[in-house]
Amino acid sequence: MLAAGLVAAGVTLADSGTAGGATYTTATATIDAGVWRVTVGQLRGGNSSVTTAFNAASRASGQTMTDMLDADHMDPTGSTFESRPTVIFRPTTVEQVLVGTYYWRLAAHPVNYITTIVIDTRTATPITLADLFTDSRAGLNRLSEQTKRIFPTVYGNGTPMGDEPGNAPTDENFHNWIATGAGLEIHVVDGQFGHGLPVITVPWSQLSDLLAPAMRILAQ
Known part of the structure; x- marks a missing residue:
């Protein structure tokens, strides 16, 4: 049993945006890893190949964040976790900054996590x-x-x-x-x-x- 609820909140998403000549609307999805739940950005519409690539990369990014929490042996008891995706539209890319914040009730300060993705709208692939x-x-x-x-x-x-x-x-x-x-x-x-x-x-x-x-x- 968790002593405090795990929160996926503080979402920062524009309603829509244009990249590579296509317009997309934004939504969210939850990566449910059992103990940890991470909210990530998702796209709808636009170029279907770009949408598919972004959504897959975004979900993988959220899974990476849950893996980091597990690797750091974060205790879910008496804690909260918030995730905040920000989706950015540029002329040739769609990008996401995903910030996670873990709060434990007896800690002096929170522990922060971050992952980013950049999708090339010309090729519908991640840019590393x-x-x-x-x-x-x-x-x-x-x-x-x-x-x-x-x-x-x-x-x-x-x-x-x-x-x-x-x-x-x-x-x-x-x-x-x-x-x-x-x-x-x-x-x-x-x-x-x-x-x-x-x-x-x-x-x-x-x-x-x-x-x-x-x-x-x-x-x-």
Whole structure:
């Protein structure tokens, strides 16, 4: 028996949006893993291939979040869990940021979780971090360099960071991202640089020379 209900709330969804010349309406679905329930975004209408790809990726993203809760051995007794999907429509992508917040009644602060997905409307397939760059290693190195410069200007005193585990050029540090008009928006996981879910944006001007030809349209 759970001492407190598990909540799937705080949903942030526009009613509809346009991407790749097609218009979609948004809905939600619940990933029920028994103990944990995660609310994710879903699409209706539009390009059927894109809708199918997004919905499958979104559900997988929700399942990933339940797996993370289990991996962290989170106690459901006396706790609540909220999930909040945000769906973003861009000219050539449909994206989702899924944030989960676990509250335990005796804890000093909540534990946060995040997953992201980006679907290419041209191919109806997910775009991964490796897909973005002509050379994945060079791309990770650039993201690491930019994080050391940008993060302190947003969350610190402006002094560039030194080498830390959280800014090392690894897939794990940068796999939560979406494409925006301003640049690559990186969502930092809880604990990577302390408590919370910081967000930084690396301008496209700092990445354009490394983007794969098919990905350059994201910067437009």
